[in-house]
Amino acid sequence: TTPTNLVATAESHTAISLTWDAVENALSYNIYQDGELIGQQSPSTGSGNVQSESRSESESSVSYLVENLEYDTEYCFTVTAVRNETETEKSEADCATTLQLPIGAPQNIFAVVENIYSILIVWDLVENATSYNVYRNDELVANVASSSYTDLISEYDTEYCYTVTALRDEMESERSEEYCVTTPTLTIETPTNLIAEVIESSVISLKWDMVENATAYKVYCDDKMLDFVPENWYDAKGLTYNTEYCFTVTALIDEVESEKSEAACATTFDLPITTPTNLVATAESHTAISL
Numbered sequence: 018t019t020p021t022n023l024v025a026t027a028e029s030h031t032a033i034s035l036t037w038d039a040v041e042n043a044l045s046y047n048i049y050q051d052g053e054l055i056g057q058q059s060p061s062t063g064s065g066n067v068q069s070e071s072r073s074e075s076e077s078s079v080s081y082l083v084e085n086l087e088y089d090t091e092y093c094f095t096v097t098a099v100r101n102e103t104e105t106e107k108s109e110a111d112c113a114t115t116l117q118l119p120i121g122a123p124q125n126i127f128a129v130v131e132n133i134y135s136i137l138i139v140w141d142l143v144e145n146a147t148s149y150n151v152y153r154n155d156e157l158v159a160n161v162a163s164s165s166y167t168d169l170i171s172e173y174d175t176e177y178c179y180t181v182t183a184l185r186d187e188m189e190s191e192r193s194e195e196y197c198v199t200t201p202t203l204t205i206e207t208p209t210n211l212i213a214e215v216i217e218s219s220v221i222s223l224k225w226d227m228v229e230n231a232t233a234y235k236v237y238c239d240d241k242m243l244d245f246v247p248e249n250w251y252d253a254k255g256l257t258y259n260t261e262y263c264f265t266v267t268a269l270i271d272e273v274e275s276e277k278s279e280a281a282c283a284t285t286f287d288l289p290i291t292t293p294t295n296l297v298a299t300a301e302s303h304t305a306i307s308l
Contacts, residue, residue, distance in 0.1 A: 018040055
């Protein structure tokens with residue numbers, strides 16, 4: 018009779034086991050994979066492209082292990098019973114899908130602070146991984162195809178902890194070991210070489226050296242803030258003539274302000290005075306002249 022109760026079970030990413038009810042008086046069984054004969058099972062020995070075959074001691078069921086399969090792939094099987102040269106009809110098919118190929122967690126994760134606004138994370142490539150998830154403080158921040166990632170952050174003097182997982186299709190590995198780094202304490206240099214130059218009777222021009230990473234500058238006159246500027250120059254206008262003014266400048270990174278620079282002073286020009294014109298002298302009498 019035709020074998021019954023064929024069951025295919027995925028054992029690993031490369032192996033599927035088959036079991037079915039033993040057929041009385043059968044001398045062997047033919048195993049078909051997707052319609053193609055792949056092996057023969059007998060009570061004592063077997064043949065075919067498999068590495069392991071067995072039959073239960075009670076002979077109430079027969080088992081067969083199909084190996085060297087592709088991972089995450091569906092295979093369908095049928096079985097026939099054979100006695101002498103007579104082969105039964107094929108059993109009903111049963112299918113199973115091999116397990117997905119296991120994917121290991123990334124190793125040797127390392128993070129380094131590049132500057133106060135970025136952290137570089139690197140790790141070893143994982144075989145068969147198609148991408149990687151990067152987690153910062155247990156929160157997913159990126160999915161990347163390479164084995165490195167630059168995380169743009171906004172807080173200085175702050176600890177950040179990273180883990181990475183490897184992905185293949187929809188399978189995600191365990192997380193890597195955690196690696197933590199702390200961004201540096203923000204320090205900002207004081208502007209130097211401040212120069213004050215009078216360019217008009219009511220205008221003094223200021224210039225100073227740029228400060229690395231500065232996002233803006235504050236200009237002070239006699240300790241009172243005049244303005245907030247993005248560049249390293251400023252024209253103070255509307256000043257009183259023939260008056261001394263002293264200026265200082267600070268640099269800013271976000272909300273952090275440096276110490277004030279050394280003061281630079283300049284005195285505005287005197288108010289320009291022009292020579293009188295159209296002078297007319299007129300004799301009014303023998304003793305008087307009007308101008």
